[in-house]
Amino acid sequence: MISHIDGYAFLDHIDSGNFSESVKLSESIEAYEERFGEKPKDIAADLIYGNRKNRKKLKKDGIKAGFKLLGERPKLKKE
Numbered sequence: 384m385i386s387h388i389d390g391y392a393f394l395d396h397i398d399s400g401n402f403s404e405s406v407k408l409s410e411s412i413e414a415y416e417e418r419f420g421e422k423p424k425d426i427a428a429d430l431i432y433g434n435r436k437n438r439k440k441l442k443k444d445g446i447k448a449g450f451k452l453l454g455e456r457p458k459l460k461k462e
Contacts, residue, residue: 405431428450
């Protein structure tokens with residue numbers, strides 16, 4: 384996991400083993416908070432981080448993320 388802030392990259396986690404990186408989002412948010420004294424206002428992440436648990440955590444913490452909406456796409460009305 385890498386945090387990129389103001390042109391600097393901070394390596395939060397590196398692992399060559401098999402694991403689901405989506406579970407590391409909370410740890411990265413905590414590392415950011417320790418480093419800068421506040422939670423990030425927004426994040427940019429791969430789709431794997433957009434699971435329900437992470438979305439709930441981000442909403443609770445007031446952190447914006449640009450994930451796609453879950454569920455079926457709304458059907459377009461034909462005119």
